[in-house]
Amino acid sequence: MAVGKASFPVMPEVAGVRLGTAMAGIKKPDRRDLVVIEIPEGASVAGTFTRNAFCAAPVVVAREHLAACAEAGQAPRYLVINTGNANAGTGETGLQDARATCERLAQLSGVAANGVLPFSTGVIGEPLPMDRLLAGLPAALEALGEGAEAWQSAGEGILTTDTRAKGASVALSLGDQTVTINGISKGSGMIQPNMATMLGFVATDAAIEQSLLETLLRETVDRSFNCITVDGDTSTNDACMLIATGRGAAVTTEEHLAVFRNGLQRVMTELAQAIIRDAEGATKFVTLQVTGATRRREALDVAFTVAHSPLVKTALYASDANWGRILAAVGRAPVNDFDVEKVTIDLGEVRLVEAGGRAQAYTEQAGSAVMAREEITIRIDLGRGDEGATVWTSDLSHDYVSINADYRS
Amino acid sequence: MAVGKASFPVMPEVAGVRLGTAMAGIKKPDRRDLVVIEIPEGASVAGTFTRNAFCAAPVVVAREHLAACAEAGQAPRYLVINTGNANAGTGETGLQDARATCERLAQLSGVAANGVLPFSTGVIGEPLPMDRLLAGLPAALEALGEGAEAWQSAGEGILTTDTRAKGASVALSLGDQTVTINGISKGSGMIQPNMATMLGFVATDAAIEQSLLETLLRETVDRSFNCITVDGDTSTNDACMLIATGRGAAVTTEEHLAVFRNGLQRVMTELAQAIIRDAEGATKFVTLQVTGATRRREALDVAFTVAHSPLVKTALYASDANWGRILAAVGRAPVNDFDVEKVTIDLGEVRLVEAGGRAQAYTEQAGSAVMAREEITIRIDLGRGDEGATVWTSDLSHDYVSINADYRS
Numbered sequence: 001m002a003v004g005k006a007s008f009p010v011m012p013e014v015a016g017v018r019l020g021t022a023m024a025g026i027k028k029p030d031r032r033d034l035v036v037i038e039i040p041e042g043a044s045v046a047g048t049f050t051r052n053a054f055c056a057a058p059v060v061v062a063r064e065h066l067a068a069c070a071e072a073g074q075a076p077r078y079l080v081i082n083t084g085n086a087n088a089g090t091g092e093t094g095l096q097d098a099r100a101t102c103e104r105l106a107q108l109s110g111v112a113a114n115g116v117l118p119f120s121t122g123v124i125g126e127p128l129p130m131d132r133l134l135a136g137l138p139a140a141l142e143a144l145g146e147g148a149e150a151w152q153s154a155g156e157g158i159l160t161t162d163t164r165a166k167g168a169s170v171a172l173s174l175g176d177q178t179v180t181i182n183g184i185s186k187g188s189g190m191i192q193p194n195m196a197t198m199l200g201f202v203a204t205d206a207a208i209e210q211s212l213l214e215t216l217l218r219e220t221v222d223r224s225f226n227c228i229t230v231d232g233d234t235s236t237n238d239a240c241m242l243i244a245t246g247r248g249a250a251v252t253t254e255e256h257l258a259v260f261r262n263g264l265q266r267v268m269t270e271l272a273q274a275i276i277r278d279a280e281g282a283t284k285f286v287t288l289q290v291t292g293a294t295r296r297r298e299a300l301d302v303a304f305t306v307a308h309s310p311l312v313k314t315a316l317y318a319s320d321a322n323w324g325r326i327l328a329a330v331g332r333a334p335v336n337d338f339d340v341e342k343v344t345i346d347l348g349e350v351r352l353v354e355a356g357g358r359a360q361a362y363t364e365q366a367g368s369a370v371m372a373r374e375e376i377t378i379r380i381d382l383g384r385g386d387e388g389a390t391v392w393t394s395d396l397s398h399d400y401v402s403i404n405a406d407y408r409s
Numbered sequence: 410m411a412v413g414k415a416s417f418p419v420m421p422e423v424a425g426v427r428l429g430t431a432m433a434g435i436k437k438p439d440r441r442d443l444v445v446i447e448i449p450e451g452a453s454v455a456g457t458f459t460r461n462a463f464c465a466a467p468v469v470v471a472r473e474h475l476a477a478c479a480e481a482g483q484a485p486r487y488l489v490i491n492t493g494n495a496n497a498g499t500g501e502t503g504l505q506d507a508r509a510t511c512e513r514l515a516q517l518s519g520v521a522a523n524g525v526l527p528f529s530t531g532v533i534g535e536p537l538p539m540d541r542l543l544a545g546l547p548a549a550l551e552a553l554g555e556g557a558e559a560w561q562s563a564g565e566g567i568l569t570t571d572t573r574a575k576g577a578s579v580a581l582s583l584g585d586q587t588v589t590i591n592g593i594s595k596g597s598g599m600i601q602p603n604m605a606t607m608l609g610f611v612a613t614d615a616a617i618e619q620s621l622l623e624t625l626l627r628e629t630v631d632r633s634f635n636c637i638t639v640d641g642d643t644s645t646n647d648a649c650m651l652i653a654t655g656r657g658a659a660v661t662t663e664e665h666l667a668v669f670r671n672g673l674q675r676v677m678t679e680l681a682q683a684i685i686r687d688a689e690g691a692t693k694f695v696t697l698q699v700t701g702a703t704r705r706r707e708a709l710d711v712a713f714t715v716a717h718s719p720l721v722k723t724a725l726y727a728s729d730a731n732w733g734r735i736l737a738a739v740g741r742a743p744v745n746d747f748d749v750e751k752v753t754i755d756l757g758e759v760r761l762v763e764a765g766g767r768a769q770a771y772t773e774q775a776g777s778a779v780m781a782r783e784e785i786t787i788r789i790d791l792g793r794g795d796e797g798a799t800v801w802t803s804d805l806s807h808d809y810v811s812i813n814a815d816y817r818s
Contacts, residue, residue, distance in 0.1 A: 318813075335462070405724070
């Protein structure tokens with residue numbers, strides 16, 4: 001299941017970025033499961049990774065290589081992504097396999113091994129089928145291309161339980177020049193990215209200095225991928241990479257920065273939301289807006305507490321305006337000195353809760369009409385400050401249980 | 410569904426404590442839904458309540474009345490419990506209704522209104538059907554009795570989505586005297602008590618001074634009801650009451666205290682575990698033992714992170730030895746400076762994880778054999794300290810989704 005229509009955009013090229021996809025048969029035959037992304041010389045590249053302590057071998061190696069590149073004043077030249085196997089919980093062998101993948105690709109393409117960053121997603125704890133993976137690399141390099149087809153194939157090549165490829169693209173005017181931001185992402189379960197089995201790859205032709213690129217990545221991921229949750233489970237493999245090739249306009253003025261940040265945030269948010277629309281078993285796309293908090297962290301705590309409540313999620317699945325469950329979840333959020341009298345909760349345009357209980361004007365009919373929709377916004381105002389946060393989540397359906405009880409992910 | 414056999418014990422009387430149950434038709438006709446517990450004069454009574462900020466009206470009033478009794482140097486004389494309606498999220502009307510219930514019972518029994526503590530469980534946000542509730546009180550008083558039948562009827566009279574009544578009883582020797590501890594509990598969803606829609610009532614004939622009774626309640630609840638979780642949702646109505654009538658032996662010496670504390674812990678743990686065995690949709694009873702932590706709080710954080718992981722819970726339902734999901738959940742627990750190399754994870758007698766990855770000797774066959782069992786223990790050693798904690802939880806099944814998508818609880 002998934003919410004809304006699938007629509008992978010027709011993406012323009014990002015000059016200098018080439019993508020190649022192959023069928024390596026990592027888990028299943030005849031599906032795209034190996035992607036190589038080529039980054040031109042002179043680009044800036046920023047990355048952010050899972051905070052899971054058991055982070056996967058490719059995450060360890062990608063971090064190492066990224067640090068080595070930074071030390072040498074260079075950007076990585078290749079990203080190599082396999083699906084079907086997470087190479088996580090694989091110990092020393094896993095590290096060796098991740099390194100060997102980079103070495104082979106480096107050899108084939110004539111770059112240094114630490115110029116290659118590895119990424120994996122899929123089942124945890126199985127050894128990578130190295131023979132098939134390595135044998136697939138030449139075909140992926142052979143397929144390298146810049147256009148819409150290359151982006152779409154790459155979008156498909158990184159999927160696991162996802163039912164659809166996820167892409168977003170914007171064109172921005174920086175003065176009299178136009179820059180493009182393209183992005184692809186994957187993920188539908190084990191999702192509460194905290195920079196999760198979530199991967200995101202975003203590229204732009206804009207020229208952006210390295211430390212600014214890192215700041216932009218952190219800021220925009222914090223308000224997109226880090227604000228989505230399917231099941232509260234942060235994966236061992238999450239990563240999001242941002243590439244700026246520098247072949248297009250430079251982001252230098254404050255005004256250009258504002259335009260670029262805004263455009264990047266749109267791409268990141270669209271990619272993150274696409275993961276929720278395609279969340280395992282999802283029948284609803286739910287936006288949780290918390291306002292009136294004293295700190296953004298407090299707003300996030302309340303939003304995630306509601307987003308993770310199995311009782312709220314099953315009520316959403318049932319289209320049951322069971323506001324008591326929302327109220328109970330808000331009430332158990334880790335917030336001190338909660339004044340429940342000041343809290344209001346709205347479901348779409350319908351006020352559910354005020355003054356510590358059910359809103360006077362509330363009717364079951366009005367609540368049910370909102371709950372019947374596929375896209376639902378729940379607004380929670382804590383009435384104690386000026387900070388807020390928005391989190392996106394899915395419902396908990398029979399299909400979620402089926403997918404995760406049947407699939408060894 | 411439920412795990413293991415239902416077995417409500419035949420309880421001896423606790424001298425002075427009488428229980429009466431009636432059918433008031435609060436939500437449905439022809440079921441026991443109203444219970445009155447009479448406490449003799451001279452008893453000590455301790456209570457612990459939900460920490461949900463949106464706590465229910467009866468919780469507010471029970472706290473008030475308990476405080477008023479303490480101030481007057483007296484113990485409450487009656488507990489009145491209805492099921493079918495939580496009287497939560499009901500604002501001022503809810504408070505009035507809870508107070509009116511106490512007043513009517515006080516009137517009928519000739520005690521002061523603040524000598525009566527109210528408890529409610531069931532649907533959140535509906536007004537209490539006061540006419541039916543008040544009309545049921547005389548029948549509940551009429552039915553007051555001390556023996557096994559009275560305890561069992563009360564155990565049945567406090568249930569909501571529970572499929573079985575839950576009771577535990579021990580007899581203890583304090584020197585040459587014998588004391589009894591009887592308890593009943595209810596709860597099967599919205600369960601992560603953090604004193605939840607969990608209620609527990611425990612009574613003993615031992616004589617225990619008030620402040621010691623409060624300490625004993627806090628200590629034993631912390632290692633029983635506060636260590637269970639079904640869905641991480643802390644209810645608005647949780648309460649656990651401990652009554653010591655003082656008609657039997659006095660707990661005075663260190664030795665007697667040790668015997669009594671141990672006995673009380675057994676009753677509390679058995680009642681808490683009974684809630685998990687009867688958890689909504691449960692097909693597994695899972696014990697999470699975390700050791701090697703630097704603090705008990707750290708061990709609890711790891712245990713609850715695993716216990717709340719929908720991916721771990723669906724794998725348990727599927728009897729799938731998907732140890733990667735356990736590893737991923739441990740890795741995202743809120744623990745600083747995690748050394749994954751030192752972590753070991755055992756499933757029953759089978760080592761799953763060591764040295765940051767799958768244990769050398771592990772076989773899928775061995776893991777699957779343990780997962781096929783109805784009762785499963787997962788041991789997680791963090792390898793960084795001497796503290797530990799044990800948490801009990803259930804799996805996430807299709808029935809959990811059905812129960813909570815179909816039932817307005």
